[in-house]
Amino acid sequence: MREKNVFVVILAGGSGERFWPLSRKARPKQFLALVGNRTMLQHTVDRLAGLVDSQRTFIITGRAYLELTKSQVPQVPEENIIAEPVSRNTAAAVGLAAELLTRQCPGDVMVVLPADHYIADVARFQAVLRAAIAAARDGQWAVTIGITPTRPETGYGYIRRGELHNVFMGVPAYRALRFTEKPNLKQAREFLATGEYLWNSGMFIWRIDLIRQLIAQFLPELHEGLRQLAGVHDGQLPAAMEAVYPQLPDISVDYGIMERAANVLVLPGDFGWDDVGSWPALEGYRENDGRGNVLEGRGVLMDTRNTLVYAPHKVVATLGVENLIIADAGDSLLVCHKERAQEIKRLLAELRAAGFSEVL
């Protein structure tokens, strides 16, 4: 059964570089079919089926991705796809959505979802999200979903949960004590050992009037900026955003609001979540040849171990190598030691400095 009086806002403005050369400025991660045959954005919309109508699904993306977004999710009405003229982090995108939606139904619930995460168990995801919506209904609580951690991951932020506040539809809702940045390995192990930490999923559920009030309280500059869009008609919106957006503060929802707000609840999500943040993360979702190799494409991997090959359009032959990421994108080729995958951003900075922006 569809949830009533709920909007979904999908944040699809990211410009992730970590899947270069597959991901590009012109086609970041959320628009790639990294897992399965549908793109991350398509999966994000798909998994709302039965929960929220597409007519009540909004997508905030960058201007450069507007057409790509429309073509990937034709079931979402074009007028629900909003293009930011410049990128201003998640608080601005969420605030913009709240500003636009408050015109319709200020007392409705807004569900904020990143466009580029993987979720294994969609039924469980929907169940937890329904519980979070229930927790947000009374307009007192900023609700988030914290992922039950399965390993001491250093690539994610963590949320420390406090006392149990209530149970919604069988899902416990805890007071959120603290949002922490990405820990080092020692800290991550300690977090895991306490049993009190959850991964920060970037999913937020709150009433529209509440998030507007929190922005006014903690991010007054953003609030003032967005107020300039209040009376603007749809047709004039792009021009008004062009004027307003560059002035907005560049800050995330996590730092700008969640860390500062008092009334935050976190519901544990145990639905097989992954932000698929780098090439090595893909391996879990691909068939492996028994020697740790994943081959997306065609070819022969001879005396090769623990190597990921992404080259859908050519024949690849490897011989005597291990622990590599090999990714081909036609005009460009990456060969990277697997343990260095987190440094691809630094590599791209060097490519930019060397004058190769045309392949970034």
Place this chain on the structure above:
Amino acid sequence: MREKNVFVVILAGGSGERFWPLSRKARPKQFLALVGNRTMLQHTVDRLAGLVDSQRTFIITGRAYLELTKSQVPQVPEENIIAEPVSRNTAAAVGLAAELLTRQCPGDVMVVLPADHYIADVARFQAVLRAAIAAARDGQWAVTIGITPTRPETGYGYIRRGELHNVFMGVPAYRALRFTEKPNLKQAREFLATGEYLWNSGMFIWRIDLIRQLIAQFLPELHEGLRQLAGVHDGQLPAAMEAVYPQLPDISVDYGIMERAANVLVLPGDFGWDDVGSWPALEGYRENDGRGNVLEGRGVLMDTRNTLVYAPHKVVATLGVENLIIADAGDSLLVCHKERAQEIKRLLAELRAAGFSEVL
């Protein structure tokens, strides 16, 4: 000054696989610009300038390479480029050339040169070749050039020299005692220590009547086969070769003749010779970035050492890798540990077995 009464026969029928994916069935090593901007075949013809007229230069190649050969060396008359219908090793190619040239001048000297070797000092090469021609003039000696070895190379055959026979134009000519196959490293070191071994260059210099007589003596089957081409006019030659060639024995000049003949001379060649037999061999001829990397193409090699990148048509980025050969050919890509480069033939056999013949 040009040598009189001398023919040159360039053997350009090889189907080397060791530069895959750059070298292909349709474009083997001799047709590639591995060193400098001219192909190995072009260099081979170029370095005869002033020594032998192009009108007296012949090229034996495979039928599949006939047009490629004509286009690469337009200075060689088309009628001097002979296409073998099937590949039958060097003895057949040399015998065929002798059979065709004997019609013109049976007492002339024939110089046999591989089409795919590198020579650094062309003036010295010409001087040694002139000496070898002088040694062959009286028709008593099958002459070869042995390269003065500079390292215990296990990729080449060796020739053991015996007593000094004579000195031609300042170049000593020794009796050749023995031709040996590729040695192991221990043997190669011993060979080098004696000072009596030279690398087998595959260059042969003899009078046409002498090589015909040696073929009749040691390879009677080849002799009989070639006799069927004796009275054939040029126009009928391709058809006659089509009938004769498949019957010819598949044996090299080295094993079939040089190892067995008594009157063999070897002249040391000290002109900077290399057969450029594999990807790692290329490195000596390319600029290196100070960390042992060679980049043929454009890109950024970050925290990368001792790696050869051949990808002229794309931007390559490497991160945290070492001792690799990375070679891109548009439809196919090789990533190989440098120490495994000798096994590329085995890799290609696997590619063939896996159904990827279209990129071989």
